[in-house]
Amino acid sequence: MEKTYPLRRRWSAALLIAFTAIIALPSCQDEVITTYTYTTQVPVTIQVSTFREAAISVEPGRPLDNPGKIYLYGDYLFVSAPGEGIHILDNSTPASPKNMNFIPIKGTGDLAINSNILYADNYIDLLAFDISDPKNIRMVKRETDVFPTMYSDREQGIIISYKDTVVTSTEERMSIGFWGRPAFRTDMMTFSGAESASRAGQSYGQGGSMARFTLLNNHLYTVDHYHMRVFDVNDPKDPKFLTDISLGWGIETIFPFKDKLFIGSMTGMFIYDASNPARPTQMSRYDHITACDPVVANETHAFVTLRSGVACRFGVDELHVLDIVDPYQPKLLKTYPMDNPHGLGLSGNHLYIAESNHGLKSFDISDVLGIKQIEHLREIKSIDIIPGPKSLIVIGPEGVCQYDYTQPNKLRKLSCISVGNKMIN
Template sequence: MKKLTFLLLITGLFVLPGCKDYVDEYVTYTVNEPVFMSASEFRSAVDMEGPKPIEKQGKIVFYDEYLYISQPEKGIHIIDNRNPSDPRNIAFIELLGNADMHVRDNMLYADSYVDLVWFDINDPAKPVLKGRKEEVFPEALPLTENGFGIDYDKFADRGNKVVVGWKTVERKELVRNYKPRWWSWGGVTEDAMYNFSAKADGGSVGVVGSMSRFAIYQDNLYTVMNNMLGIFDLSGETPVKTGEDIYVGFSVETIFSYKNCMFMGTPTGMIIYSLEDPLKPERQSMITHVFGCDPVVVENDIAYVTVRSGTFCGQDANELIVVDVSDVKKPQHIVTYNMKNPKGLGIDNGTLFVCDDGLRVFNAENPSAIMYKDNILAHFKDIDGFDVIPFNNVLMMIAEDGIYQYDYTDVKNIRRLSRLPIGK
């Protein structure tokens, strides 16, 4: 009787007249198609030039009294900052696809889309290109700012080319949508008919801002791109990639070196890796928060994390999160403070600087009392700050319209020293 019922069911499935399991329809959508440049043209487009106006804010590095400012995807501006009251724009490195950089022993290391490039900066006004490692960041892509998806199929077929931009195109495609059915798409089998409940078993180093994706510890450069951690040995004349990239996941956005650990900011939390063996980082822990953009800095075993909302950052949370990381295996949340829309941050000897509603400065000696009235040291409004570097009583802040510098020798009387314009 069981076999007879099965045969009748099978017969019925194939004799139903005009029964279609799908619907065909046209859909229209917008997508970013890659714009390619030949690898040879891309890699020859490096030039050392005189000073150029800074057109857009980017990442920042401070080294030996000079500031290095990335202009996203265009190159690196070099600023003589020996007198913070009168900084001077002295040189520009044209470097397509640059976003991040770091400095060690008078060598500037920078990304150029898929490549790592390095320059001798013994004379910062006359940087010298020293070398390039090709295809070490194979998934690096230009920024998209329109919210549309990316045509990854065309990107995957790039061959000996580099993606240097995007063009927005509208497409119309025929899509087949299958109707749901109660049988398995793997085929109608006797087991499937009768066993619905079956289950399967199963040296001298620069200071970077908090938004950096480059960090240096001992002789190694650590880079985070998307979900991967790369390590380069800098002990010789030429950087050497130490092995395969390490999958860390969670779309890591920033990396901060503290003691023998790396603190990584992700859209969903802070990850801590131990560098007890610098070439074999080991994950220690992760502390999660609501979805949002996330840089982190650490001082005296206290981590400060900002979370902000925004087009590409997730939810509506805008917070400063304070975490005790004295035990990196078991970080402990201390307190969360509401913010307006915080971005980069920095801390120096208990003074905390946050790019939020301008620039806000706090006494953070007692992390649980940062927002007490007496601990709010200053608030400079009407500035769209992006990131900061506090160093030797001078705060360097990059904002949408300029590089601002402040003297915080007296934290109760912080004063502005200068502003170097950005943009038109």
């Protein structure tokens, strides 16, 4: 007999992904012994010099494995493999995307692209790659020590990373905790900066609502569990770290719109004024029950999903709709019950919500006080969404699927690439 549960446990700042329970029945005994097998991430130490001195050579395309964040740039789709690197797919025809190559980057989790320059984290460093020729990608800069929270001994150049480890126990519910940001938050995976980019003549890509990297007004913004960091990317090939802004505890996602940054946390949503992009300032904060919380926004409203789960301190499963006409005083207008909402994407009067194991939902939001569900695709496990110019891109633990959403009331599947790179049309 086997049971599977989602659960998290603190191993320093480690993320517990899942565990299974196997019941052993001893012969000639009436006693039943239950053994639980946990898959977790435990801390390991790494010498900084080992990854800084290692060459990064682009490899042929790899099968998708443990997909993380998604990012769309022109006709290319980027899929992160948390802790391992970034897949690059030719997505010029969403009905038949092609796996092109793979950039191996240890310790990576997030990415953003500005004028053919890809930014990615490499443990404590920020890397910049020239991807103008996807067949000849080269690193153009390493900005060191900009994500220092992973250091365990800075003088000795030692950091803490995390390694998947199987732990067996007879304890059904191991102690629960979540402190700090693990090296790779695979469940933290919208139109990221697209409006601002077109207005300012900039060339940015689109990230999902679970993004921790985003671009706005020639600046790169990154968030971890406690901080927002600001980089000047006026020269895209030469990112320069500017400042570190403390945000408190439980920071999860960042979303840009116009000259504002919307930051989702486990305790609330922040709105920051980025009209002075080098020094964003807080405009307001909307507090909610402790829960995981990505956010997207338009001119008048912010849409926030709250979900339950051990890592989310249990929480609730809801969609919150906020009036942000006055960004200094956001007002909750209405809450809607959900199954287990994760990422979300906004396109005009339609909102798409990834409901994890419960599928993908689409809503008509033309009346925010009477949002109507118009479709529910139960067959796909979904974590995050990008409403792109050619397709609606949905990522989940089983792979990446794309849909034609020119008729919002009826999504039409174009393609799926599952883990292992099996095409499903």
